[in-house]
Amino acid sequence: MLPLSSVYRGLWRTAVYTLRTRRNPPCRLLTSCNGPRLADADTIFALSSGHGRCGVAVVRVSGPASATALKRMAGLTHGLPPPRTALLRSIRDPQTEEVLDRGLVLWFPGPHSFSGEDSVEFHIHGGPAVITAVLQALGSVPGMRPAEAGEFTRRAFQAGKLGLTEVEGLGDLIHAETEAQRRQALRQMSGELGRLYQDWSYRLKRCLAHVEAFIDFSEDELIEDGVLNQVDGSVRDLQAEMERHLKDERRGERLRSGVQVVIAGATNAGKSSLLNTLCQRPAAIVSPIAGTTRDVVETALDIGGFPVLLSDTAGLRDSSDLVEREGVRRARERVEQADLTLVVVDSTHLPSDAQQAAAFLREHLRSVLPSQDQPEKGRCLLVLNKSDLLPEEQRQKLDSELRGVSGLAPLCLISCQTSEGLEDFLTVLHATVKTLCGDPLSGAPTLTQARHRAHLQQCVAALAQYQRYRDTDLALAAEGVRLALTSLGRITGRVGAEEILDIIFKDFCIGK
Structure with a gap:
């Protein structure tokens, strides 16, 4: 027969958890400031x-x-x-x-x-x-x-027709502008990302149920040995899986919002000409006067099915002009935030000797890129413009001897005036952007929302709390698992006390 003290402890713990859940029900995640419409008869x-x-x-x-x-x-x-x-x-x-x-x-x-x-x-x-x-x-x-806006989809979510990640996938599909965005949104709307999170959620519920049962009933020898060891292994596995999921280099988020590509370099290198060439319209003013571009000029592009937000910036140089100095500050700020920087160089300024040219380009990259960026790591492309003004022999020599040089980014020789080399440059640009975004149809589903990342980071931190208090305070360790489950529930939109209780009574023959 089950001692009354154990019964009271179990009922009290269950009541406290139920009250916590009712104070902040997960189904309210999708409601507006006016409150939920869960029983709206309209x-x-x-x-x-x-x-x-x-x-x-x-x-x-x-x-x-x-x-x-x-x-x-x-x-x-x-x-x-x-x-x-x-x-x-x-x-x-x-x-x-x-x-x-x-x-x-x-x-x-x-x-x-x-x-x-x-x-x-x-x-x-x-x-x-x-x-x-x-x-x-x-x-x-x-x-x-x-x-109201989004109310049909909200009712579908509240009726259990769509999970929260599927709702977000539907919204992304409606707003998709490129082929890759459509593929990623369709994959998320099909529920693949939601199923991954639901699987993690179910495993966390099992862990929490087992820990709670051990706390309440282990003294009465109603719980078999080794239960906590199983929980330890499950928590470690879940934490490792979530950390791998987070290490995706923001590919899904980039694909959803667009790759930030910034054109930077010295004045009169041909940055605005490159912008106009890529978007095939006179988006920026082109002038032989140095310092013409003083603000950031943006345009959205579709590069081989991948979304790109291309920004032309002011030429980087020291200036006494206050307006131009502000433009340079904004340019450096954009380079700091860029996913990819196109460093444009006037190829007529390069030394004819290949080694000296390589040294010149390394120094130029250090002056343009943030100090922590490494040019060869895929966040930069060197664009040697005005190649039509070089002798053919010098152009071929630079092209052959500078490729693959240590400390240099991938480079392309082009001419915005004659479009020479532009096709090869677009091929390299497309391959780089595709690498930054990844293939939306292959591999495990990727994070697409900043809120997913924030909640998963909280989830990982909460699982670390379980491991930190596992041997000293099991109640605090259990609270870590509960916090992890709540954080994951904020992504999927669903978690409740009844599901925890179902697992307790399914896995343990308490009261028999």
Whole structure:
């Protein structure tokens, strides 16, 4: 028979953990400042396709009054149409019976819908007047209101249709502008990243359940020997896996937000000409006057399917002009923040001797790059511009003898004036950007959000707390596992006390 003292300890510990969880329920992670709508009875509607004139527009409805709206606006007197079957109907104003348009209606009964609720879609013509009339007619149906931003997806999350990482993947897919961004977002939306975190979460729950059970019932010899040793091994394995996951060099985040590529170098080296050549438009002013560019000029590019934010900066030199000095300061600040720096050099200024030219370029790189950056580590490309002004013999000699020289970044000889060497440069640039972003379809799923990284770092620190207090204070060690589980739950959006209790009663025959 289980001693009363053990029962009281177990009930007290469970009650305290349940109260902690209820004070900060994980499902509130996706709510707005106005509070959650977990039991919101309103039916919402909105235009789900893009704004502006188009051939077809889709108006989506979700909530308990969806069936009523469908019947009244589509004139259905003999019940609802078969689920997920398109039906051609006249769309009417429920107040005046005026025909607003003729289009397709689709019925999605819950829970087999995107939001998990009863849903309807009206596929109508995409003229602004038609869309406005249909939305106004829906607003006249009792119990219906316009949807807030992201509310359909929020309801899908609250109904368990999507995990929080899948929701973020859906948002990234909607905003994807390049092929690589689309692939990464689609992979995350498919749930691969969420499944990785859910697996870690389940293993953490087991660890926490076993530690809590050991604390409460080990004195009564109801827990088998070796339970804590198993927890120790699981915690070590989880910490190592998370640390490897964090060491991804921000590839997923770069791909999601764009690789920061900065053009830097001395004045009149051809930086603005290179920017204009790459974006194929006169984005920056080009002038023979030194110091023309004084602020940062930015443009977004798609380099072989990878997103790049390209920045032209002021020429790096000492100046008595206050405005130019501020431009130089901003240029150096951008170089510090850059994922990749294109160091542009006027090739006519290079010594004709290859060894002297290499020494000149090393010194120039030290003056441009941050002191901790190593040019050969992939964060820099040397662009030797104005190669059309060099004798052919000197150009070939520089090209052959400077490649692979120690202490130098990969280099390309180009001419922005004649486009000579530009194709080879773009090939090198694409390969470098691809390395910085990685292949979104291969290997383990990568971190795509800064908040994922922050919560995982907290999770690793909490597991370190378990190991620190394992032999001195098991209650504090258990708190470390609980904090790790909470941090991971903030990424996935789901963690609860009942799941811990389920594992306790599943793995241990307490009370039998």
